[in-house]
Amino acid sequence: MTSVHKALAALLIGLVLLVAAWWDTVAQIAYIVWNRDVFSHGILVPFVSLWLLWRKLQEGLAAQARVCPWAALLLIVATLLWLFGSVMEASIIQHVALVSAVQAIVILVYGPRLYREILFPMLFLYLVIPFGSELLGPLQRQTATMVVWALGVTGVEHQADGVLIQLHNGLYEVAAACAGLRFLITSFVTGVLLCHLAFRSWLRRMGIIIAAILVPILANVVRVFTTLLIAEATDQDFAKSIDHVVYGWVFLSFVLLILISGAYRFSDLKDEGNDIPADGQGGNGGRFSANFSHWRAHAAFLVFLLPPVASFWMLLGTAPAATCALGVVPQPVCTGCDYRPLPLLVQQQPFELIGADASQTFLYRDGGQRITVYTALFAPDRESHRVVQGAFKTLRHDWLVLAGAPPRGAFVGGVVFEEQVVWRGPERQLVWRAYRVDGAFQSGAGASKRALAIARLRGQQAYAAVMILSTDMANGIDEARTHLEKFLSTFPADSFLWGQRNGSEETTPCVE
Numbered sequence: 001m002t003s004v005h006k007a008l009a010a011l012l013i014g015l016v017l018l019v020a021a022w023w024d025t026v027a028q029i030a031y032i033v034w035n036r037d038v039f040s041h042g043i044l045v046p047f048v049s050l051w052l053l054w055r056k057l058q059e060g061l062a063a064q065a066r067v068c069p070w071a072a073l074l075l076i077v078a079t080l081l082w083l084f085g086s087v088m089e090a091s092i093i094q095h096v097a098l099v100s101a102v103q104a105i106v107i108l109v110y111g112p113r114l115y116r117e118i119l120f121p122m123l124f125l126y127l128v129i130p131f132g133s134e135l136l137g138p139l140q141r142q143t144a145t146m147v148v149w150a151l152g153v154t155g156v157e158h159q160a161d162g163v164l165i166q167l168h169n170g171l172y173e174v175a176a177a178c179a180g181l182r183f184l185i186t187s188f189v190t191g192v193l194l195c196h197l198a199f200r201s202w203l204r205r206m207g208i209i210i211a212a213i214l215v216p217i218l219a220n221v222v223r224v225f226t227t228l229l230i231a232e233a234t235d236q237d238f239a240k241s242i243d244h245v246v247y248g249w250v251f252l253s254f255v256l257l258i259l260i261s262g263a264y265r266f267s268d269l270k271d272e273g274n275d276i277p278a279d280g281q282g283g284n285g286g287r288f289s290a291n292f293s294h295w296r297a298h299a300a301f302l303v304f305l306l307p308p309v310a311s312f313w314m315l316l317g318t319a320p321a322a323t324c325a326l327g328v329v330p331q332p333v334c335t336g337c338d339y340r341p342l343p344l345l346v347q348q349q350p351f352e353l354i355g356a357d358a359s360q361t362f363l364y365r366d367g368g369q370r371i372t373v374y375t376a377l378f379a380p381d382r383e384s385h386r387v388v389q390g391a392f393k394t395l396r397h398d399w400l401v402l403a404g405a406p407p408r409g410a411f412v413g414g415v416v417f418e419e420q421v422v423w424r425g426p427e428r429q430l431v432w433r434a435y436r437v438d439g440a441f442q443s444g445a446g447a448s449k450r451a452l453a454i455a456r457l458r459g460q461q462a463y464a465a466v467m468i469l470s471t472d473m474a475n476g477i478d479e480a481r482t483h484l485e486k487f488l489s490t491f492p493a494d495s496f497l498w499g500q501r502n503g504s505e506e507t508t509p510c511v512e
Helices: 003-021 023-035 037-043 045-057 069-088 091-110 112-117 119-128 133-154 181-198 202-233 236-245 249-265 295-316 445-457 477-490
Strands: 159-161 164-167 170-173 340-342 358-366 369-378 410-412 415-424 427-437 464-472
Touching (some): 003 091, 023 091, 037 119, 037 181, 045 119, 045 181, 133 164, 164 202, 181 249, 202 249, 358 477, 427 445
Antiparallel strands (some): 164 170, 369 464, 410 415, 415 427
């Protein structure tokens, strides 16, 4: 067996081991890119990387392979990152760790010099990661703002409420599917590939990336605007059919065609000779280590086997957390205040957390203003039963998040609240949400996840609770904020949450 074949065998063994140990992460990426249109570009990314690698390998680069034992440290770092993503239940961190581990294995087997030659195909693999969901809200708001401006310029009568646009024949929402995130991500990935294939100048590469970002955003505004014009001239059903049929992949393909045509029109790439001779004898890289059975190669190979296996067995050995019996929090009342408790029969709470070990709802009325308090406890917080849950999972009764209302944080009574606006038909509600982990309020969802991850890394069972307040927005968001602030000045946030045991080394909300 030649040195090249030994290196390839070692690479394949390492990749197979990595996939087997982190199969859940691999399967999760595959599921997302296959089932969610926004990330469907990820299906092609590995094949594009393999094609680019094959082009490079035609230059005889495989003969430049050289074992690099210190690269095993990179694999250890990737493994630690993957474990941290696991305890935080942060899938994106595990996805980054998986692709980084692939990079480390390639450097370990083939060495940094050859890795530099194949740097772009290897880094391109990172684009298989489902990223960009955080842009959805800003894109919805920006698209709605620009469409409303275009409607005003063209003289179309309308009313706007965030991402909701009222025309004479109906109410339209610039929904998540209309935000253009799929356009943007697919265009960006295409732009990155064009930077490598069509340009050598960094200035021109920057130009194509800027175009890959701006063109799909502007094109999506045109798409939504013309769809609304069609709806105004005809009806909603016809406009929706046009949007799905014409403005689906056809429109996206047209945008990509413009981008690709522009890139090759201004391409500055010239055909040049290979920097490395095909026989692999040029430069200072030398050939693969004289014998792959050399002690350094054996040591590196064993080290790179251990981290994924260790991480796999560490998770297998994690004992499931046991829940405990929980008491009921009596509804707080006040004497001589403006708040009158209401029976649960009239509750309109739009949220319900999944998997909570206990939850309660409290309702109050102050004149004509209704305030709802929903609390949920996870005792303890554990895998697949997390206190931090996205609104799309917890909204019920046809409620939706109003993405066009930019949220802001609130700080009342020493507690930080995250803000959202939700809607259902003509109803609007202002929602404040706060988290408490092991008796301490956190500064937001991110801080709560970090606190829970640290507790799990220490081998502790963290007890977490969430408090969600909501109130009507009939008179605008500022007045709704004033009502919630007044309510919290009467009833501190702690009064609605499960109490802690006193005189115990480990305080928990569990009943003895």
